[in-house]
Amino acid sequence: xxxxxxxxxxxxxxxxxxxxxxxxxxxxxxxxxxxxxxxxxxxxxxxxxxxxxxxxxxxxxxxxxxxxxxxxxxxxxxxxxxxxxxxxxxxxxxxxxxxxxxxxxxxxxxxxxxxxxxxxxxxxxxxxxxxxxxxxxxxxxxxxxxxxxxxxxxxxxxxxxxxxxxxxxxxxxxxxxxxxxxxxxxxxxxxxxxxxxxxxxxxxxxxxxxxxxxxxxxxxxxxxxxxxxxxxxxxxxxxxxxxxxxxxxxxxxxxxxxxxxxxxxxxxxxxxxxxxxxxxxxxxxxxxxxxxxxxxxxxxxxxxxxxxxxxxxxxxxxxxxxxxxxxxxxxxxxxxxxxxxxxxxxxxxxxxxxxxxxxxxxxxxxxxxxxxxxxxxxxxxxxxxxxxxxxxxxxxxxxxxxxxxxxxxxxxxxxxxxxxx
Amino acid sequence: xxxxxxxxxxxxxxxxxxxxxxxxxxxxxxxxxxxxxxxxxxxxxxxxxxxxxxxxxxxxxxxxxxxxxxxxxxxxxxxxxxxxxxxxxxxxxxxxxxxxxxxxxxxxxxxxxxxxxxxxxxxxxxxxxxxxxxxxxxxxxxxxxxxxxxxxxxxxxxxxxxxxxxxxxxxxxxxxxxxxxxxxxxxxxxxxxxxxxxxxxxxxxxxxxxxxxxxxxxxxxxxxxxxxxxxxxxxxxxxxxxxxxxxxxxxxxxxxxxxxxxxxxxxxxxxxxxxxxxxxxxxxxxxxxxxxxxxxxxxxxxxxxxxxxxxxxxxxxxxxxxxxxxxxxxxxxxxxxxxxxxxxxxxxxxxxxxxxxxxxxxxxxxxxxxxxxxxxxxxxxxxxxxxxxxxxxxxxxxxxxxxxxxxxxxxxxxxxxxxxxxxxxxxxxxxxxxxxxxxxxxxxxxxxxxxxxxxxxxxxxxxxxxxxxxxxxxxxxxxxxxxxxxxxxxxxxxxxxxxxxxxxxxxxxxxxxxxxxx
Numbered sequence: 001x002x003x004x005x006x007x008x009x010x011x012x013x014x015x016x017x018x019x020x021x022x023x024x025x026x027x028x029x030x031x032x033x034x035x036x037x038x039x040x041x042x043x044x045x046x047x048x049x050x051x052x053x054x055x056x057x058x059x060x061x062x063x064x065x066x067x068x069x070x071x072x073x074x075x076x077x078x079x080x081x082x083x084x085x086x087x088x089x090x091x092x093x094x095x096x097x098x099x100x101x102x103x104x105x106x107x108x109x110x111x112x113x114x115x116x117x118x119x120x121x122x123x124x125x126x127x128x129x130x131x132x133x134x135x136x137x138x139x140x141x142x143x144x145x146x147x148x149x150x151x152x153x154x155x156x157x158x159x160x161x162x163x164x165x166x167x168x169x170x171x172x173x174x175x176x177x178x179x180x181x182x183x184x185x186x187x188x189x190x191x192x193x194x195x196x197x198x199x200x201x202x203x204x205x206x207x208x209x210x211x212x213x214x215x216x217x218x219x220x221x222x223x224x225x226x227x228x229x230x231x232x233x234x235x236x237x238x239x240x241x242x243x244x245x246x247x248x249x250x251x252x253x254x255x256x257x258x259x260x261x262x263x264x265x266x267x268x269x270x271x272x273x274x275x276x277x278x279x280x281x282x283x284x285x286x287x288x289x290x291x292x293x294x295x296x297x298x299x300x301x302x303x304x305x306x307x308x309x310x311x312x313x314x315x316x317x318x319x320x321x322x323x324x325x326x327x328x329x330x331x332x333x334x335x336x337x338x339x340x341x342x343x344x345x346x347x348x349x350x351x352x353x354x355x356x357x358x359x360x361x362x363x364x365x366x367x368x369x370x371x372x373x374x375x376x377x378x379x380x381x382x383x384x385x386x387x388x389x390x391x392x393x394x395x396x397x398x399x400x401x402x403x404x405x406x407x408x409x410x411x412x413x414x415x416x417x418x419x420x421x
Numbered sequence: 422x423x424x425x426x427x428x429x430x431x432x433x434x435x436x437x438x439x440x441x442x443x444x445x446x447x448x449x450x451x452x453x454x455x456x457x458x459x460x461x462x463x464x465x466x467x468x469x470x471x472x473x474x475x476x477x478x479x480x481x482x483x484x485x486x487x488x489x490x491x492x493x494x495x496x497x498x499x500x501x502x503x504x505x506x507x508x509x510x511x512x513x514x515x516x517x518x519x520x521x522x523x524x525x526x527x528x529x530x531x532x533x534x535x536x537x538x539x540x541x542x543x544x545x546x547x548x549x550x551x552x553x554x555x556x557x558x559x560x561x562x563x564x565x566x567x568x569x570x571x572x573x574x575x576x577x578x579x580x581x582x583x584x585x586x587x588x589x590x591x592x593x594x595x596x597x598x599x600x601x602x603x604x605x606x607x608x609x610x611x612x613x614x615x616x617x618x619x620x621x622x623x624x625x626x627x628x629x630x631x632x633x634x635x636x637x638x639x640x641x642x643x644x645x646x647x648x649x650x651x652x653x654x655x656x657x658x659x660x661x662x663x664x665x666x667x668x669x670x671x672x673x674x675x676x677x678x679x680x681x682x683x684x685x686x687x688x689x690x691x692x693x694x695x696x697x698x699x700x701x702x703x704x705x706x707x708x709x710x711x712x713x714x715x716x717x718x719x720x721x722x723x724x725x726x727x728x729x730x731x732x733x734x735x736x737x738x739x740x741x742x743x744x745x746x747x748x749x750x751x752x753x754x755x756x757x758x759x760x761x762x763x764x765x766x767x768x769x770x771x772x773x774x775x776x777x778x779x780x781x782x783x784x785x786x787x788x789x790x791x792x793x794x795x796x797x798x799x800x801x802x803x804x805x806x807x808x809x810x811x812x813x814x815x816x817x818x819x820x821x822x823x824x825x826x827x828x829x830x831x832x833x834x835x836x837x838x839x840x841x842x843x844x845x846x847x848x849x850x851x852x853x854x855x856x857x858x859x860x861x862x863x864x865x866x867x868x869x870x871x872x873x874x875x876x877x878x879x880x881x882x883x884x885x886x887x888x889x890x891x892x893x894x895x896x897x898x899x900x901x902x903x904x905x906x907x908x909x910x911x912x913x914x915x916x917x918x919x920x921x922x923x924x925x926x927x928x929x930x931x932x933x934x935x936x937x938x939x
Contacts, residue, residue: 204934283656
């Protein structure tokens with residue numbers, strides 16, 4: 001049976017998709033060895049303006065819609081970095097150009113969620129639950145994915161991390177996920193690392209049903225993190241020195257990304273990671289090659305480049321997906337900004353990625369082609385991108401894939417080939 | 422504690438004991454309360470008990486306590502708290518003064534990068550810390566605890582973000598003028614006050630939204646204005662309906678968003694020198710004078726009144742009554758509040774034309790709330806956890822910085838949520854491994870007496886104070902905490918704590934699973 005046919009069947013029958021326990025893996029046919037394969041998801045909360053990330057400078061509709069915030073054509077002052085003669089990269093993302101040229105970085109333009117909401121909060125929710133339009137879904141698709149992945153070679157310990165102080169919706173569910181604090185605090189010992197203090201609290205939590213297991217998992221994860229980071233501290237030090245020609249990495253995302261890479265490289269039990277970056281809701285004063293959006297993109301580009309360097313050969317087994325809840329209006333508004341739109345660009349980075357290409361069908365920006373007369377139309381469902389990563393990179397078999405994105409219609413799987421066989 | 426009670430604690434989780442001991446609601450109006458009842462209302466109506474609170478509520482009874490909490494005007498703030506608040510330099514400045522100071526500091530920093538930038542940082546820091554200090558002092562020490570919880574709730578509902586430009590200067594003003602006076606008043610007044618406040622006009626960009634074709638004058642209203650205002654900005658109009666009133670499923674379309682944005686053109690900011698008045702300004706030149714089609718009816722040109730009428734209509738809409746009631750019930754009762762309660766609150770909302778005191782009365786006197794059946798099932802938010810710890814500890818708070826830092830580390834910085842939806846209050850949003858570890862760490866530092874909360878703010882920097890062990894207060898004692906927190910700390914937990922080193926016991930009380938829940 002072809003994948004398409006299977007998914008069609010799965011979508012039609014729905015309830016046939018019986019949930020499998022995490023330990024059911026061993027009973028199924030082993031599909032190659034997924035050990036060491038990793039997925040990192042980075043969510044840009046607030047709806048980044050994808051048209052000014054991977055800019056369709058070859059589409060005349062782009063310049064017609066944006067009198068003051070458009071990026072220049074390649075080779076002009078403040079122009080985009082040409083990608084393929086039609087699309088160009090925002091100049092603040094220059095650190096990523098070598099990855100594009102090396103075939104490790106690709107984009108899917110005009111992708112996104114089929115749900116038409118322009119609420120940030122609903123759109124993020126759908127993208128994290130993996131069930132657009134359905135609010136009742138309790139868990140997040142990355143937690144479901146964790147339940148479907150075979151354990152890494154080295155068993156025990158945490159298998160998924162989230163960088164930041166709260167657990168995101170995408171990880172909601174029954175499988176334990178570790179939080180790694182952002183910033184330098186991630187690698188510093190706390191009061192609880194004093195054995196007398198940590199043990200006293202552990203005794204106290206031992207008898208609490210609701211919080212006890214969370215406490216125990218947290219303590220183990222913290223210990224695992226401290227050990228892995230200690231093992232990688234020399235590398236991290238080197239990376240901080242090497243980045244930006246000896247200058248230290250700027251605070252925030254670049255540092256966190258380098259730290260995450262150190263952790264992943266030194267602990268192959270960790271298979272999934274997630275980070276969120278906010279501040280993309282540019283209703284006013286968005287800027288073009290410089291300004292508000294550029295100031296957000298710069299550390300993102302630096303961070304992804306640092307992550308890639310720090311991962312080294314392990315990047316061959318890693319895929320990073322960058323996504324956002326929806327795009328922004330094609331036309332700029334009256335305040336040098338953009339309002340809530342529809343289609344956007346997804347970024348896919350890693351050794352298995354069929355990079356150096358802007359994937360997806362380009363719907364065009366002429367008035368007649370716009371969604372609702374104002375937004376970039378969507379030609380690729382975000383789930384088909386993620387499903388392909390899960391299938392071809394994480395080697396998830398069909399039944400498990402269908403559990404990841406229930407109700408995902410079969411025709412959406414006809415996504416561009418993003419992952420090399 | 423009697424032997425029978427002690428035995429009960431030994432075998433039952435504290436809150437299970439509570440629901441067993443709880444009588445039927447409203448059985449006897451003026452009756453004294455049991456300890457369990459007093460703890461329940463102090464944990465739900467207030468930010469947990471401070472020393473002596475349980476005994477006071479037991480004596481007055483639950484009904485009387487709730488009625489007093491619904492009428493904060495009956496209970497003036499203690500003199501010491503008033504004095505502390507009066508000592509803050511920037512929290513009472515007018516909108517005009519704050520905006521001018523902010524803009525002057527920004528200009529000075531541009532002109533003179535050396536001293537100007539430092540001065541600007543100092544000003545931002547003072548304004549930020551004093552706003553935080555005012556909020557924390559009242560949340561911890563005000564006897565009108567319901568009012569404080571509602572200030573938190575409504576600020577969050579009408580969230581603005583301290584990190585965005587001009588809003589750096591306006592948090593205290595926004596809370597004091599647009600939120601605090603209305604939390605037990607009429608919803609329409611609250612909605613209107615937020616709609617007119619420069620913090621909201623700036624945060625959601627409405628101050629820039631103008632009729633198509635409008636050209637700003639060469640000089641004038643827009644000092645410091647960076648974006649050329651030449652068209653519509655629908656940011657505020659959308660969140661006004663999605664978040665502030667109707668709710669995302671409240672039955673409006675993208676066209677309604679655009680049309681409401683047109684109705685609100687001209688609502689902008691214009692500080693007037695020496696004025697104590699609002700910096701709100703309706704600029705007729707910026708207003709879109711065309712006819713709009715909004716929520717099914719035609720709106721002709723009526724200037725500022727179009728926006729006011731929209732607020733009237735949104736405040737009165739049944740979807741709004743329901744949306745607001747569901748959020749309040751979630752905050753005070755349970756993550757998934759009982760639908761029947763929400764429905765009755767919405768009826769009260771509609772019947773009283775949005776009288777929030779009456780909506781809260783419906784909630785707090787409902788069987789669903791008073792039964793206590795959700796007691797001990799909720800995981801505190803970081804804010805609630807920190808405030809309740811400070812209340813239970815009764816540590817004097819002269820230096821807000823360690824608390825503000827702690828809240829930021831826990832993912833709930835005060836005035837620091839970037840997006841207009843505000844913080845979530847559900848378990849799912851906050852219960853995770855790192856949260857437990859951070860709370861236990863905070864509890865340990867607080868109980869040790871070394872957290873520099875009570876040192877004079879400029880005495881020395883916080884790091885040296887910690888290094889020298891000079892928090893400015895004595896280490897906490899477990900027995901004192903037990904006396905304050907009563908049976909909310911279960912027998913099982915007390916037994917586990919008794920087996921730990923004495924110097925850790927107070928930290929373990931505040932870091933216990935029992936104290937993380939409410």
